Amino acid sequence: MTVALITFICAALAFVFGRSKAVRAAQSIGGIRALHSLPNYYGWYAMWIVLLPIMVFGLFWAISEPYALRTLTLSYFDLQYPIQQTGRSEDLIFAQIVASSSRDLSNVDYFQALTRSGEYYRNLVRSGNSVFYITSFSILAGAISFGLYKIAPDFRARNQVEKVVRFLLALSSTIAVLTTLGIVLSVLFESVRFFSQIPITEFLFGTHWSPQIAIRADQQGASGAFGAVPLFAGTLLITVIAMVVAAPIGLFSAIYLAEYAPEKVRTYVKPMMEVLAGIPTVVYGFIAALTIAPAIRSFAESLGSTSVSSESALAAGLVMGVMIIPFVSSLSDDVIRAVPQSIRDASLAMGATRSETIKKVVLPAALPGIVGGLLLAVSRAIGETMIVVMAAGLTANLTANPLESVTTITVQIVTLLVGDQEFDSAKTLAAFALGLTLFVVTLLLNVVALRIVKKYREQYE
Structure with missing residues (x-):
């Protein structure tokens, strides 16, 4: 020092x-x-x-x-x-x-x-x-x-200083790339160890998840099953519910703030919306577990349903959707406002109404940024843990019913790595296999998004 x-x-x-x-x-x-x-x-x-x-x-x-x-x-x-x-x-x-x-x-x-x-x-x-x-x-x-x-x-002091700056920039980029590569290789290495013990087909297509390994021959509740389909289904179900809430509300609020709201309204409303992004996820979890989930159960029971779980994918998805609204709204608002005013003026001059201009000109021109905001929201929903633990539970349940308890990949990763663990055990190594799966899914989402962005960007350049 x-x-x-x-x-x-x-x-x-x-x-x-x-x-x-x-x-x-x-x-x-x-x-x-x-x-x-x-x-x-x-x-x-x-x-x-x-x-x-x-x-x-x-x-x-x-x-x-x-x-x-x-x-x-x-x-x-x-x-x-x-x-x-x-x-x-x-x-x-x-x-x-x-x-x-x-x-x-x-x-x-x-x-x-x-x-x-x-x-x-x-x-x-x-x-x-x-x-x-x-x-x-x-x-x-x-x-x-x-x-x-x-x-x-x-x-030539300027030349020497610029060489140093270029070197530092290249070094920073290299460190970022090597860090990412190191993370991927470490997860991949441990995943290969897991798949040497558990067949990859069982992991990807198995429908029963019970990672407890039996230590004794007479031990109960330790089947050692690693079928991850229930985890994939639970993650997808909660993410879809969250995006159904966040995508339209976030996008419509962004359109209003960028195109219709007076500047005074925007000055106050946008910071108030972005406050949602600063609320700790454990607070959202409390709200989901103590307010939303009981309300959903009471409402379902009033309709005559008797098999509603106190922890449900619907409760977790609704609260998670509210949590990620600012990600969609803020990014979409910035992107929409970045569209040149001359494009709007040209559309209005040709006789288009304001709503037609937004729908036919502004939104397509801003589509790359909007897709980026939605992808960020999807990644946020997939990676959320606390809300799922408190509102959706830990049960690996293969179901499409949003009123039942489910779990997600991230929750199981945390569960598998809590406490003292032996890294030669398939139970612990399963966490790395789940992490690798998340990485691959995120990569595929990015590839699809880049194709969409490229397709529409060519029409407006």
């Missing part, structure tokens, strides 16, 4: 001194116009020269120091007491060495070796800290000197 603070202070000073040096140099040769770049670029160049080397060194140190400490400490311990004779793993031995100064480990056979290794480890840490501080401050001093030395009227 100390090095980081000093580094940022030095970087700020390098910017100030670099800019000042460029301005002073310009005064002796005819003013700022004689410089190759604006003075700020010289300051940015000096600042980046300070920041980049220390950042690279800090990253290298953060990666290499733990490995070096572990390797050297275990080697020192092994010279005094062979690790193989302890019957312990290297991880446990290293943990005991680190904790030797704070815990009483006198009952182990290799106590003396632990004590000496612990002292050796602490000496290494102190020496490493000294090396880190000395090297960091040396790099800072050298970087500041080099950055200020390079500043001259004919120095």
Whole structure:
């Protein structure tokens, strides 16, 4: 933390001194116009020269120091007491060495070796800290000197700064891509392990979901069935109900706010609608479980139905639809307002009414953004967990009846990974298979949406 603070202070000073040096140099040769770049670029160049080397060194140190400490400490311990004779793993031995100064480990056979290794480890840490501080401050001093030395009227500071910015932008894109790739590969790897134990056909087409694995031969309620069709059906049912609520209300409200509402009304109504997006999902879950679900059950019973569950897909879907209205409304409103006014004026000039202009011109022109908003709403509905847990239940029920209890993929992922789990078990690995399924479904939705957007965008470009 100390090095980081000093580094940022030095970087700020390098910017100030670099800019000042460029301005002073310009005064002796005819003013700022004689410089190759604006003075700020010289300051940015000096600042980046300070920041980049220390950042690279800090990253290298953060990666290499733990490995070096572990390797050297275990080697020192092994010279005094062979690790193989302890019957312990290297991880446990290293943990005991680190904790030797704070815990009483006198009952182990290799106590003396632990004590000496612990002292050796602490000496290494102190020496490493000294090396880190000395090297960091040396790099800072050298970087500041080099950055200020390079500043001259004919120095191409802007070109150098833009190269650094382009590199940082490319690095950020690469990190984003690699992070996504790492997530996909980790989920895929665990899913392959799951499918090596459970056939993929059983997972995709099986109609019974009971992931409990029997530990004893006489254990009850542990069938170990991994047919995910009930989860797919429950997820689809709740998502459809939510979109039936959110899509028309969100789209119609966006049309009203963008095309019909006076500016004063829009100023107050739109922020009030977007407040819905800031309400925690657990609050929606409470509303669904304590208000909506009992009301639905009472209404169904008043109509003569006697098999209505206190937890239902309809309750979860209705409340979830209200929750995602702002996603559809806000994005659709922004997209509709982005349509050029000249298109509206041309349609009205040709004799179209205002409603015909909206339906035949504005909405088709804004279709790519509207489809994006709907996709975001679908993804939000598929990924919601709390409302489903509180209002729809945990029962993997294969049904199309919205009045019955169902569960979704995300709820089961949470259920499978709660508590201490063994990652060699098919029960735990099933969560990764469900995650991979969600990823594939989302990818397919994006592909379909891109095709729709491309088809309609070509007509209006």
